[in-house]
Amino acid sequence: MVLVAGLTLVACGGVDPDSPLGQRKAIFKQMLKTSEDTGGMLRGRLPFDGARFAEGAVRLDALSHEPWKHFPAVKEAEHTSAKDAVWQRQARFQELARALEARTGELVLATQQSQLSPANMIAPMNNVEDACDACHKEFRNH
Structure with missing residues (x-):
């Protein structure tokens, strides 16, 4: 039965959600969604909500420590x-x-130390996105 389930996953192109690959893919998807929402607030795609932005920063910081x-x-x-x-x-x-973890930590600090406005959050959010991009360029097949 286990063999059949495994073959079904492979045949469907699915990934076992409990495998290391499945675990990190789920985390990276959560990171992407959170980053899209927070970044969307800064780029005008979503209305800026300081409390939601700060919550997103905390969530992104927590997630940034998980996939590794x-x-x-x-x-x-x-x-x-x-x-x-x-x-x-x-x-x-x-x-x-570790650089990504540091940048997400800095983003959280910025939400606590600065007035929450898109103008004040652009630089720390850009630093997070730059850290993501740096790793993707070296270590991810696009």
């Missing part, structure tokens, strides 16, 4: 968007992960 533990020491056999470099250049990968 779901990258196993050896690359899994499942299809992944992660380049082999993730496993070949672990020190650099971890460096960029």
